[in-house]
Amino acid sequence: xxxxxxxxxxxxxxxxxxxxxxxxxxxxxxxxxxxxxxxxxxxxxxxxxxxxxxxxxxxxxxxxxxxxxxxxxxxxxxxxxxxxxxxxxxxxxxxxxxxxxxxxxxxxxxxxxxxxxxxxxxxxx
Amino acid sequence: xxxxxxxxxxxxxxxxxxxxxxxxxxxxxxxxxxxxxxxxxxxxxxxxxxxxxxxxxxxxxxxxxxxxxxxxxxxxxxxxxxxxxxxxxxxxxxxxxxxxxxxxxx
Numbered sequence: 001x002x003x004x005x006x007x008x009x010x011x012x013x014x015x016x017x018x019x020x021x022x023x024x025x026x027x028x029x030x031x032x033x034x035x036x037x038x039x040x041x042x043x044x045x046x047x048x049x050x051x052x053x054x055x056x057x058x059x060x061x062x063x064x065x066x067x068x069x070x071x072x073x074x075x076x077x078x079x080x081x082x083x084x085x086x087x088x089x090x091x092x093x094x095x096x097x098x099x100x101x102x103x104x105x106x107x108x109x110x111x112x113x114x115x116x117x118x119x120x121x122x123x124x125x
Numbered sequence: 126x127x128x129x130x131x132x133x134x135x136x137x138x139x140x141x142x143x144x145x146x147x148x149x150x151x152x153x154x155x156x157x158x159x160x161x162x163x164x165x166x167x168x169x170x171x172x173x174x175x176x177x178x179x180x181x182x183x184x185x186x187x188x189x190x191x192x193x194x195x196x197x198x199x200x201x202x203x204x205x206x207x208x209x210x211x212x213x214x215x216x217x218x219x220x221x222x223x224x225x226x227x228x229x230x231x
Contacts, residue, residue, distance in 0.1 A: 045162075045170065045213055047221040095169055109221025111160035113181060115169035 002026040002114040004096045009119030016086050016123070022079040022096030022116055030054075030074035033099035035112060036081050038092035038121075048094070049081065050110070052103040059108045064090075086123045093118040127152055127216050129224035136229045144201040146227045148214035153194045158218040161190055161199045164226075165210045173212075174199065204229070 008020040020036070036048040049060045049070040058070050069082040079096055097112035128151040138144055148159065157177035162170040172181040174190035177197060187202040201208055209231055214224040 044225050045215070045223040047215075047223070050221075100172070100175055106219060108219055109217040111158075111172060111175040111215065111217055112162075112170075113172050113175075115171070117169055 002098065004098065004114060004116035006094065006096050006116045006119040009094065009121045011122045011124065012086055013125050014087060014123055017082070017084045018086065018121060020081040020083065020094055020096075020119060020121070024077045024079065024096075024098075027098070029072075029077040033101070033103040033110065034072060034079045035097045035099055035109070036070060036079075037095045037097050037112065037115075038090075039095070039118075040089075040092045043092075046092075047109055050099065050103050050108065051079070057103050057105065059103065083121070086121075088123050091121060091123050093120050126220060127154065127222055129214055129216060129222055131212075131214060131224035131227045133227060134225075136227060137231070138204055138229065139231065140204050140206050142204050144199075144204055144208070144229055146199040146201075146212055146229075148192075148197040148199070148224050150195040150197070150216060154197075154216045155218050157193050158216060159190075159192070159197050160215045160217065161188075162213045162215065163208075163210045164213065170213065201229075206231075 003025045005023045035050045051070045067085045071080045095118045096116040098114040099110040100113040101110040159177045161174040164170040178190045211226045
């Protein structure tokens with residue numbers, strides 16, 4: 001059974017930093033592209049970032065480009081999101097999601113076939 | 126950026142009825158790279174349909190997707206009580222955006 005478990009969320013002040021983690025199990029993590037998707041309280045879904053299986057390709061939504069960095073450690077079956085210069089509008093539940101297809105030079109975002117339970121990030125003074 | 130507009134915002138139906146949800150794109154979605162998700166309160170979304178018309182693993186056949194270009198539809202042939210939820214469409218490929226959601230309520 002595919003399992004994705006996020007951690008690292010919490011309360012942070014504007015301008016602060018936070019690092020989210022996602023522990024994967026139940027599938028060959030190193031073979032799959034991965035993503036972060038967020039959902040502000042009471043709002044819809046927003047793709048945040050994607051990374052290919054070997055980390056060769058990394059993409060970001062314009063709203064987080066230059067502030068967030070996606071990475072992965074295939075030896076540890078883990079996905080990460082380093083979030084810097086956080087803003088109030090970054091407040092959301094952040095989901096780790098497995099890509100259905102492969103991220104490549106031309107394929108930036110896929111559909112998402114498995115999701116974690118999410119971790120809440122609150123940016124507030 | 127491709128903007129997806131879902132209609133209606135809310136659909137009020139009874140168990141056993143047919144539900145038809147629409148997703149319109151501001152420009153053509155290449156290769157029908159369109160997905161549908163179901164989300165229940167407090168839970169993560171679940172993939173229902175990908176590539177416009179392919180059911181994801183384990184999804185009942187009462188869910189079907191159709192469409193191409195700029196107009197896509199999710200149909201639930203006979204609503205089960207567990208189907209009352211919010212549904213999102215998503216386009217993917219060279220960019221990725223979601224619609225604002227349709228709530229299917231009793």
